[in-house]
Amino acid sequence: MADKHGRSCERGGLIAAKRIAGAAQYISKGGFVKRRFMLLGMLIGFALAGMTPARSVKAQAAPRRIEVTAKRFAFDPGEITVKKGQPVVLVLHGKDAAHGLRFRELNVDVKVSAGGTSEVQFTPDKTGDFVGHCSVFCGSGHGGMMLTLHVVD
């Protein structure tokens, strides 16, 4: 663990050094001002380098893949629960005909051909229950084809 920490600090230092080099280049015209800016750059660089690791781990949350099959006249599964703020990749398989899936409130619409697969990525930014409907006319039961998406905290 100590070794891992040591390496990440080393990397942080490198990033800081690059930032300082960049700052020095940028203000290479003024001599007196240059030194002050370099000090400032060093402080900012080290502060940022110290903050970066914890943040990048959070931001890299992998999207959750959810497979959904569409066939006349239902989605399988018919209900999905996801977390607010977590990226979702919806993978839609069209079984017997062209279908679609639209969540109007979430600005999501994905269409799929018969036998095809389509993907759409989105991040739900509000909690609640959202009803998605088939967005490609597929026959007599088309209007009743829906999938409920629960978005929880």
Ligand SMILES: [Cu+2]
């Ligand atoms: Cu349809």
